[in-house]
Amino acid sequence: MGTMGFDDAARALVETGRRLDFRGWAPATGGNYSARLDDGSIALTVSGRHKGRLTPADIMRVALDGTPLTPGKPSAETALHLAIYRLFPEANGVLHGHSPEAVGLSRAYPQAREWVFRGHEMLKIYPGIDTHEAQARLPIVDNSQDMAVIEAAVSPALLAPGAIPAYLIRSHGLYSWGASVAEAEHVLEATEWLIAAELAEIGFRNGAAR
Ligand SMILES: CSCCC(=O)C(=O)COP(=O)(O)O
Numbered sequence: 288m289g290t291m292g293f294d295d296a297a298r299a300l301v302e303t304g305r306r307l308d309f310r311g312w313a314p315a316t317g318g319n320y321s322a323r324l325d326d327g328s329i330a331l332t333v334s335g336r337h338k339g340r341l342t343p344a345d346i347m348r349v350a351l352d353g354t355p356l357t358p359g360k361p362s363a364e365t366a367l368h369l370a371i372y373r374l375f376p377e378a379n380g381v382l383h384g385h386s387p388e389a390v391g392l393s394r395a396y397p398q399a400r401e402w403v404f405r406g407h408e409m410l411k412i413y414p415g416i417d418t419h420e421a422q423a424r425l426p427i428v429d430n431s432q433d434m435a436v437i438e439a440a441v442s443p444a445l446l447a448p449g450a451i452p453a454y455l456i457r458s459h460g461l462y463s464w465g466a467s468v469a470e471a472e473h474v475l476e477a478t479e480w481l482i483a484a485e486l487a488e489i490g491f492r493n494g495a496a497r
C-alpha cells in the first residue's frame with residue numbers, strides 16, 4: 288500500500304494495463320494510468336500507447352506541477368491525474384478507462400450530473416461504506432479537450448460528501464483512484480460492475496432482455 292519506487296510502479300502500471308485491456312476497458316490507445324512515487328513525483332503512461340501492450344519504457348516521470356522529469360510525451364490527460372493527487376493526498380494511484388458501459392450510461396442520460404448507486408453489496412468497496420444500506424454518488428462531467436475545464440467542473444463534486452473515489456467524463460470514460468494502484472483498480476472494477484448491473488436492471492425493467 289502507498290507510494291512506490293519507479294521500477295515497481297512501472298511494473299504495476301504495465302500489468303494493470305494488461306488486465307484492463309482484457310476487460311475491454313483500454314480499446315485502441317484509450318485510457319491512462321499513474322502512480323505516486325516515493326519522492327513525490329508521478330509515474331505516468333506516455334501518450335498514445337496501447338495500454339494493454341505497455342512495457343516499462345512506456346512509463347515516464349512527471350513532477351506534481353506537470354514538468355516532465357524523464358523523456359517522453361506525457362498522457363494528454365496528465366492534468367486530470369495531477370488534480371487528483373493534489374486534491375487527495377492519500378491517493379497514490381489513478382486509473383482511467385474507456386469502457387462502453389460507462390460511456391453508454393453517460394450518453395443515455397445527457398443531463399445527469401451524477402449517478403447514485405443504492406443498495407448494492409458492492410458499495411462496500413468504497414472507503415467509509417460498510418453496508419449495502421448506503422448510497423454512493425458517481426459525479427458525471429461533460430467532456431472537453433481542455434483539461435482545466437474538466438478539472439474545474441468536477442472538483443467541487445469530488446469534494447462533496449458521499450462522493451466515491453471515481454468520476455465519469457461523458458462520452459469519454461471513467462476515472463478512479465486509491466491509496467495504491469491496486470486499490471484504484473478495485474474501485475475501477477467495482478464502479479464498472481455497478482454501472483453494468485444498473486444498465487442490466489434498466490434493460491430488464493424496460494423489457495429489452497425478455
Ligand atoms: C483514442 S483515445 C483518446 C485520448 C484519450 O482519451 C485517452 O485516454 C488516451 O490518451 P493518452 O494521451 O493518455 O494516450
Ligand SMILES: [Zn+2]
Nearest residue numbers: 317318383460
Ligand atoms: Zn481518455
